[in-house]
Amino acid sequence: DIQMTQSPSTLSASVGDRVTITCRASQSISSWLAWYQQKPGKAPKLLIYKASSLESGVPSRFSGSGSGTEFTLTISSLQPDDFATYYCQQYNSYLWTFGQGTKVEIK
Amino acid sequence: EVQLVESGGGLVQPGGSLRLSCAASGFTFSSYEMNWVRQAPGKGLEWVSYISSSGSTIYYADSVKGRFTISRDNAKNSLYLQMNSLRAEDTAVYYCARVSVSAGGGDYWGQGTLVTVSS
Numbered sequence: 001d002i003q004m005t006q007s008p009s010t011l012s013a014s015v016g017d018r019v020t021i022t023c024r025a026s027q028s029i030s031s032w033l034a035w036y037q038q039k040p041g042k043a044p045k046l047l048i049y050k051a052s053s054l055e056s057g058v059p060s061r062f063s064g065s066g067s068g069t070e071f072t073l074t075i076s077s078l079q080p081d082d083f084a085t086y087y088c089q090q091y092n093s094y095l096w097t098f099g100q101g102t103k104v105e106i107k
Numbered sequence: 108e109v110q111l112v113e114s115g116g117g118l119v120q121p122g123g124s125l126r127l128s129c130a131a132s133g134f135t136f137s138s139y140e141m142n143w144v145r146q147a148p149g150k151g152l153e154w155v156s157y158i159s160s161s162g163s164t165i166y167y168a169d170s171v172k173g174r175f176t177i178s179r180d181n182a183k184n185s186l187y188l189q190m191n192s193l194r195a196e197d198t199a200v201y202y203c204a205r206v207s208v209s210a211g212g213g214d215y216w217g218q219g220t221l222v223t224v225s226s
Contacts, residue, residue, distance in 0.1 A: 001169075032211060036213075043217065044152065044202075045216075046207070049210030049211060087151065089152075095166055096142065096144070096157075096213075097154060
């Protein structure tokens with residue numbers, strides 16, 4: 001099975017900060033990677049698919065990059081609504097696997 | 108509007124069974140692959156099972172293989188998860204998620220249904 005490793009696990013940042021989250025796959029997944037945002041008590045929300053494509057309706061301050069085994073999610077200017085937990089997910093195979101999550105907290 | 112609504116969760120004793128349902132609306136259900144994903148309290152997301160649009164291809168996570176059965180009824184626009192031999196570690200919120208045709212990830216998710224396995 002493909003393992004996904006996210007870092008950091010927790011990130012403290014201020015409104016307006018540039019934030020970067022990293023996700024590493026245990027083997028190449030080409031660009032079959034998605035990023036989700038999840039708030040407490042809510043379902044995950046798709047932000048980025050195919051590593052760098054922005055889902056419709058998602059603000060442009062979110063961006064994704066990478067291919068193969070190394071990927072990043074960047075929030076260019078953190079907004080109050082962005083404090084949440086973020087997950088990467090590979091779908092190179094039908095057996096999805098998720099990173100362990102990165103909680104973005106208010107500094 | 109695309110909607111996925113899970114139901115069937117609740118409290119069950121270890122070794123018991125439960126059947127979850129996911130009612131789909133606002134899209135052509137029979138054209139989409141579907142997944143079940145769960146989240147234990149305070150933990151991350153764990154993929155549980157996949158079913159193709161026709162129901163002919165099915166996959167399970169090792170943690171539930173042999174105990175859980177995914178199925179769908181395209182005539183009723185519904186997805187199911189039959190859970191048998193439940194264990195305490197199956198306690199989680201269970202989400203159904205639609206697989207995006209263009210994106211490949213889960214583009215729509217239900218609100219989740221809580222399953223608690225406890226004596």
